[in-house]
Amino acid sequence: MSRRGTIRQARALKLLVADPEPLEQALEELVDQCSVGFTERYGQPAKAIASAPGRINVIGEHTDYNEGLALSGAIDRWVVVALSPRGDRQMRVYSEAFNEEATVSLEDPIANELVDWGRIPLGAGLLFAELTAVDAGFDAFIGGNVPMGAGLSSSAALEVALLNALRHAFDISLDDLELVHIAQGVEHEYLGVKTGLMDQYTSQFAHRKELMLVDFRALSHEYIEASLKGWVWLLLDSGVRRQLADSAYGMRVKETHAALKRVVRAIDKVSSFRDLKEEHLAAIDDDLLQRRLHHYITENDRVQQAAKAITSGEPEALGALLRASHVSLRDDYAVSCAELEVLVDVAAHSDECAGARMMGGGFGGCTINLVKASAVDCFLDHASSEFECRFDRTPDARFFHLVRGAYVHG
Numbered sequence: 001m002s003r004r005g006t007i008r009q010a011r012a013l014k015l016l017v018a019d020p021e022p023l024e025q026a027l028e029e030l031v032d033q034c035s036v037g038f039t040e041r042y043g044q045p046a047k048a049i050a051s052a053p054g055r056i057n058v059i060g061e062h063t064d065y066n067e068g069l070a071l072s073g074a075i076d077r078w079v080v081v082a083l084s085p086r087g088d089r090q091m092r093v094y095s096e097a098f099n100e101e102a103t104v105s106l107e108d109p110i111a112n113e114l115v116d117w118g119r120i121p122l123g124a125g126l127l128f129a130e131l132t133a134v135d136a137g138f139d140a141f142i143g144g145n146v147p148m149g150a151g152l153s154s155s156a157a158l159e160v161a162l163l164n165a166l167r168h169a170f171d172i173s174l175d176d177l178e179l180v181h182i183a184q185g186v187e188h189e190y191l192g193v194k195t196g197l198m199d200q201y202t203s204q205f206a207h208r209k210e211l212m213l214v215d216f217r218a219l220s221h222e223y224i225e226a227s228l229k230g231w232v233w234l235l236l237d238s239g240v241r242r243q244l245a246d247s248a249y250g251m252r253v254k255e256t257h258a259a260l261k262r263v264v265r266a267i268d269k270v271s272s273f274r275d276l277k278e279e280h281l282a283a284i285d286d287d288l289l290q291r292r293l294h295h296y297i298t299e300n301d302r303v304q305q306a307a308k309a310i311t312s313g314e315p316e317a318l319g320a321l322l323r324a325s326h327v328s329l330r331d332d333y334a335v336s337c338a339e340l341e342v343l344v345d346v347a348a349h350s351d352e353c354a355g356a357r358m359m360g361g362g363f364g365g366c367t368i369n370l371v372k373a374s375a376v377d378c379f380l381d382h383a384s385s386e387f388e389c390r391f392d393r394t395p396d397a398r399f400f401h402l403v404r405g406a407y408v409h410g
Helices: 003-018 020-042 119-132 154-169 176-191 198-205 249-266 278-283 287-311 315-331 338-348 373-391
Strands: 048-059 069-085 090-095 100-105 138-144 210-215 220-225 231-237 353-359 366-372 396-399
Touching (some): 048 287, 048 366, 090 119, 100 119, 138 154, 154 176, 220 287, 287 315, 315 338, 338 353, 338 373
Antiparallel strands (some): 090 100, 231 366
């Protein structure tokens, strides 16, 4: 996309964010599209249609799988699933994005034989059947507009949407937290990635116009009004797509757990991640493991400070926390890449941007930027120009609106 094209796209998205009605209309159009698609493909109306949003994470990266804190919200990009139970034990899912159908039977549920994209919906179906004793298959039509591999949790949105549709279609008594844990189990068992709960938790529990301060030890959250007058959130997509299972994500999980074990052996008062303080790092004689835990400890502190900065209306303080988070992710956690560094560096040297950082698991995806509303076009022009000079292409710009979590449409 040309630089002018990127700016035009951002202007259009900015107008969309300013008025919530087009957002509701956009979701309903996706729901109608999936409803019609299901009927055309399977010859009958769907019994349940559910949507689940993608998510952004303002701050609190690589903390959720270690009982940490995060400040997240759901955005106006959704996965929609139309679904009906079958009279046999066959599960069939059609992906509009891939224009392909994948199947598996409860008679022979071999995960390794599932096509790549089918591991998520069919894995969710198999795990749902196993944990709820449902002994029947289903047909499902999957649509939506959450970009894949951009750090916006498209996989979690699919898991949550499909599980909500299954819960409704089969009339199963399953509370929201149980559903979120099943969704996480899909990542663990069928994708081989030991993720935390942030993505699924946010997609299920989010509120419109609010961020969530989530405590992953207590599995509790509080809602925070997200408005910062005169400022907007902007996502810049590096265009680098990553597969978490093929990245160093799993290694970071192992490293932090190995580091905690060393501290626990050396200090009696420490038994879990949330007991850790910076002075405890001296108990680790490995520099790499020290840095991994240093990120975790300081990031949790930044999350709490960021929540205060938002509620007190201090964009500059929040921007400084975003920058510090990125430095920690780059230096202590080593999950950045050249494209992300260029985008964050442009933001750091821009008067129009209070702060920016990489968002998501790292190794690619988006940066999240806090930008003056009156200077968005100027910021985008500069960021696009610098990125194009380095990589001969421009980053996609995405504004977003904070929306409610998963919803069953009927």
